[in-house]
Structure formats: C-alpha cells, structure tokens
Amino acid sequence: GAVVSQHPSRVICKSGTSVKIECRSLDFQATTMFWYRQFPKQSLMLMATSNEGSKATYEQGVEKDKFLINHASLTLSTLTVTSAHPEDSSFYICSARDRSGTVHQPQHFGDGTRLSIL
Amino acid sequence: EDKVVQSPLSLVVHEGDTVTLNCSYEVTNFRSLLWYKQEKKAPTFLFMLTSSGIEKKSGRLSSILDKKELFSILNITATQTGDSAIYLCAVVPLYGQNFVFGPGTRLSVLP
Numbered sequence: 001g002a003v004v005s006q007h008p009s010r011v012i013c014k015s016g017t018s019v020k021i022e023c024r025s026l027d028f029q030a031t032t033m034f035w036y037r038q039f040p041k042q043s044l045m046l047m048a049t050s051n052e053g054s055k056a057t058y059e060q061g062v063e064k065d066k067f068l069i070n071h072a073s074l075t076l077s078t079l080t081v082t083s084a085h086p087e088d089s090s091f092y093i094c095s096a097r098d099r100s101g102t103v104h105q106p107q108h109f110g111d112g113t114r115l116s117i118l
Numbered sequence: 119e120d121k122v123v124q125s126p127l128s129l130v131v132h133e134g135d136t137v138t139l140n141c142s143y144e145v146t147n148f149r150s151l152l153w154y155k156q157e158k159k160a161p162t163f164l165f166m167l168t169s170s171g172i173e174k175k176s177g178r179l180s181s182i183l184d185k186k187e188l189f190s191i192l193n194i195t196a197t198q199t200g201d202s203a204i205y206l207c208a209v210v211p212l213y214g215q216n217f218v219f220g221p222g223t224r225l226s227v228l229p
Contacts (some may be wrong), residue, residue, distance in 0.1 A: 004160075006160075009159075042221065042222075043219045045219075046216055093161075107163075107217060110160055111160045112159050
C-alpha cells in the first residue's frame, strides 16, 4: 500500500532554532501534500496544502513566514519551523494524495514529528 | 463554514463490548466521509463512504452513512484492547482538496 515517510520522528531543541521536517511519498507520486498540527487530545488541524512546483496555500491564522513549506518534487515536501518557540511544540503530521488517483482518494499519513522546543 | 462533530469525545468500555461512534457534519457540497484510526502516530485509513445506506465492513468494524441526516456511525463489535485509539471522522467537500476533521473519539478498551 501507499507509504508516506516523515522524518524526523522526534525533535528536541532550544528556542530560536529552526527545524526542518521532511515528508516523502515512497511508492507513489504526490502532487499534493498536506501539513497538519495536532495538540494533545485534539484533532488534526490543517496548516497548509502543498502543491508541487507552486506556493503552498496556508490556512487562516497560520503564519507563512513562520512555517515555510517547500514542495520541490513529486515525492518530497518539507516544513521548516523558523525560529521555533515553546508554543510551537506540537505533533506535526504530513499526508499525501496519490497523483494517479482523484481527489476522492483517502490521504496517506506519515508517522508524524513530535517537536519539543525548550 | 464546514464542520464535523463527533460523539462521544471519550469512551471507556471492556473487552467484548460493542461500541458505536457518531459523526455528524455540515459541509457545502459533500463529496465523501472517511474514518481513520489513530494510535500513537499516523492515522490509518478505515473506510470511505460516499453513498447513503451502504454498509462498509472490515472484520469487526463497520460503518454506514446517512446523507439525508448528515451523519455516519462506526461500529466496533467484540472490542479488543487493540481497538484502543482515537477514531477520526473527516469530510471531503466537493470542491477543494482539504479534509475537514472532527475532534475524534478517544476509545479505551479495558481488559
């Protein structure tokens, strides 16, 4: 089945550091990838939609200069949390949709990255 | 604004019990509804529902959609401790690519 690999799975770093999270589709091409944020005991909150070769579309309230998204190829999207602060600590999950399918298909999720800013 | 509501938000049962999880939604131009199971990491896909009244079944899990009443249920029979997870319901609007997720139901199955 479709596999999405997300790396790293866990990051602990000091305030002010920038952190890059990678999301790769391993056995399919993904024209669209999604980045979610999940707080403890809460549901997934969509942050942005990443389209290959174009600028990401950010949800209302998400700072695009804070959360930089790059989708340079059909199999890789990256999320960079710039100058991270403790309030950025959260669980970040990416997902991807198979290019060959329609928008009707379910998203395939990565295993998530737990980010802790000290 | 598109919205998905799930109930209950939390549920504790014992092994062998049957549970029903609810998902209601408001969405402009509905396309499909999906159920996911999330344990410690990524949500895993369970069902995708597009038509009313057609039950989807996978082992002890089953789900059905009522597009007239705008809700879906997920049933789990003979629950096991491995069913403990957060169950997420998501709705896909007809236009656009985004999924709208509900808050999830946290199910705990005790031995």
